[in-house]
Amino acid sequence: MSETARPVLHDLRDRLAADPDTFARNVFARLFGSAPTLRDMFPAHLSHLREAFTDVIEHVLDVLPGDDGHDELIELLAQLGRDHRKYGVTEEHYNVMAQALVDEAAAALGPRWDRATAETVAQAIMLTTGVMRGAAQSVPGPATWRAQVVQKFDINRERVVVRLIALDPMPQFRAGQYLETRIPQWPHAWRNLSPSIPPNDAGELEFHVRSVPGGHVSTSIVKETAPGDIWTFAQAHGTLQVEAGRSVLMVAGGTGLAPLRAILLSMALHADSAPTHLFYGARFPGELYELGMLRELAAVNPWLKVTAVVDDSTDPWWVEGAPDPHQWGFEVLRGRVGDIVAQYGDWTDRQVLIAGPADMITSTKLKLRMAGVPTDQMQHDPVLD
Numbered sequence: 001m002s003e004t005a006r007p008v009l010h011d012l013r014d015r016l017a018a019d020p021d022t023f024a025r026n027v028f029a030r031l032f033g034s035a036p037t038l039r040d041m042f043p044a045h046l047s048h049l050r051e052a053f054t055d056v057i058e059h060v061l062d063v064l065p066g067d068d069g070h071d072e073l074i075e076l077l078a079q080l081g082r083d084h085r086k087y088g089v090t091e092e093h094y095n096v097m098a099q100a101l102v103d104e105a106a107a108a109l110g111p112r113w114d115r116a117t118a119e120t121v122a123q124a125i126m127l128t129t130g131v132m133r134g135a136a137q138s139v140p141g142p143a144t145w146r147a148q149v150v151q152k153f154d155i156n157r158e159r160v161v162v163r164l165i166a167l168d169p170m171p172q173f174r175a176g177q178y179l180e181t182r183i184p185q186w187p188h189a190w191r192n193l194s195p196s197i198p199p200n201d202a203g204e205l206e207f208h209v210r211s212v213p214g215g216h217v218s219t220s221i222v223k224e225t226a227p228g229d230i231w232t233f234a235q236a237h238g239t240l241q242v243e244a245g246r247s248v249l250m251v252a253g254g255t256g257l258a259p260l261r262a263i264l265l266s267m268a269l270h271a272d273s274a275p276t277h278l279f280y281g282a283r284f285p286g287e288l289y290e291l292g293m294l295r296e297l298a299a300v301n302p303w304l305k306v307t308a309v310v311d312d313s314t315d316p317w318w319v320e321g322a323p324d325p326h327q328w329g330f331e332v333l334r335g336r337v338g339d340i341v342a343q344y345g346d347w348t349d350r351q352v353l354i355a356g357p358a359d360m361i362t363s364t365k366l367k368l369r370m371a372g373v374p375t376d377q378m379q380h381d382p383v384l385d
């Protein structure tokens with residue numbers, strides 16, 4: 001961009017940053033004003049979206065006229081373009097959005113808006129939407145694919161297992177990745193769910209879901225999902241994976257076990273998997289619902305060792321009746337899973353994979369770092385909640 005672009009775009013960035021919500025509200029009002037049918041593509045509540053939207057625009061206005069960070073910006077926009085395929089965004093939608101942005105930028109810049117300013121802003125916006133559009137067009141195959149629920153059963157009152165069979169060809173993804181998922185009860189909401197089994201030719205999928213307090217989608221899955229429901233999937237994300245030939249430490253919290261379980265099942269397909277120690281944490285003994293399955297896996301895969309960890313050693317009344325975890329023959333320790341794992345041994349040469357609640361990931365990382373494990377040896381999915 002030309003030297004004169006920087007002050008214009010940075011001025012716009014500062015005006016936007018002063019009141020991002022109004023900027024976003026106005027852009028969306030312009031967008032829905034010129035193409036009312038677009039409103040149906042968006043969720044009922046737009047506050048999160050407005051926030052994410054202004055974050056991106058601010059970032060573009062910050063980086064684009066500068067000297068650094070262009071490659072990362074292009075990659076970010078390309079990823080956004082690929083992400084937007086699942087909403088059914090078309091060429092025309094990009095044009096309408098670009099016009100709404102230009103018009104709102106004109107309003108925000110007020111008396112500063114002249115021909116040169118308009119050209120600079122339009123160029124920045126065209127570049128942004130152009131990268132998104134180009135990336136979306138370059139992805140082969142359809143934007144979404146479907147699978148049908150064939151079985152659902154309760155693990156306990158707030159956790160379920162859901163099994164599905166793909167109705168469309170399943171795109172390639174790796175064990176340990178998570179999938180953008182939409183359920184029929186919430187047609188505008190996409191959530192990331194980690195399959196608990198590796199992708200396979202039969203198109204089988206399995207998810208372990210806990211109804212998160214205040215989580216509409218997870219609560220609907222636990223309470224309302226039924227065989228016959230059709231779920232829609234879009235892209236696979238996530239970088240959790242095991243590098244062959246190096247010992248592994250896995251730390252799972254609750255249903256965070258799912259992606260690690262999928263990786264363990266795919267490791268079990270190879271005869272020479274590296275020594276792997278899984279720490280499986282739950283709040284109560286009765287919530288260690290996967291120990292039976294892990295017992296079977298460890299019995300035929302001598303490279304796998306499992307340690308169970310519970311916050312409390314006795315079950316509260318609402319968990320009572322669950323099987324005693326000691327029957328599976330694994331050690332069951334008491335404490336926070338991150339604390340226990342860090343005190344347990346020397347993990348400095350291990351590749352470490354962590355999955356579970358956001359706070360558990362953060363605290364486990366911290367404890368392991370304090371125990372000498374380099375951060376770049378630890379993997380986890382983005383900590384979002």
Ligand SMILES: NC(=O)C1=CN([C@@H]2O[C@H](COP(=O)(O)OP(=O)(O)OC[C@H]3O[C@@H](n4cnc5c(N)ncnc54)[C@H](O)[C@@H]3O)[C@@H](O)[C@H]2O)C=CC1
Nearest residue numbers: 194253254255256281282283336337355356357359360381
């Ligand atoms: N790819 C991933 O990382 C995945 C993450 N999840 C997430 O895992 C979570 C599972 O929830 P639940 O089964 O209810 O787990 P939970 O609340 O029952 O906790 C399980 C374990 O995490 C530890 N933990 C919980 N909160 C902690 C904190 N603040 N600090 C330190 N340790 C803590 C507990 O001590 C226990 O060992 C959900 O938030 C879900 O979104 C689920 C699937 C995949």
